[in-house]
Amino acid sequence: MRRVVILGRGGSGKSTLAARLGAITGLPVVELDKHFWRPGLEATSPDQWAAVQDELVRAETWIMDGDLGPYDVPDVRLRKADTVILLDFSFWRCAWQAIRRSRERADFWLRVWAYRRRSRPLLLSAIATHAGDAKLHVIRNPRALRRFIAQVTTGKTSGRP
Secondary structure, eight states: OEEEEEEESSSSOHHHHHHHHHHOOOOEEEEEEHHOOOOOGOOOOOHHHHHHHHTTTSSSSSEEOOOOOGGGGGGHHHOSEEEEEEEOHHHHHHHHHHHHHHOOOHHHHHHHHHHHIIIIHHHHHHHHHHTTTTTTEEEEEHHHHHHHHHHHHTTTOOOOO
8 A cells, every 4th residue: 555545425534534544654744625626615627626735745654635526526535545435424423423533514414314315425436437446445443444554554454354
């Protein structure tokens, strides 16, 4: 793993996983939310967002966490990824995590609710189209996540967890 993209429903723990993997691997972590949202939570335009990502992916190594739903242009980072991690946790788990961390806007909750029906199929298609050579890890529950982290820690991440 040298260039890792972490995707998933809001509240799934993408940033937490990125920080954990960064600590284990020594790879720099790029939290995409910090690069995407403008003051007042204004979204960056798709063209500008693609340009920002073009700059970010030029680094030799990175872990990029973020799934910006309908605002996102994931193909830019997926094309450069050698590893893609999709956190595919249940709505209830993600909702609980999101409630515990902060207050969210209504559009966040709509995206979290509709994720499996709307966003997930688009992401899987983008992964197949733009990251076909990358190792894909679809993680569906906390036990699988713990197993994946253990594999990374011991250097045994060749297969799908």
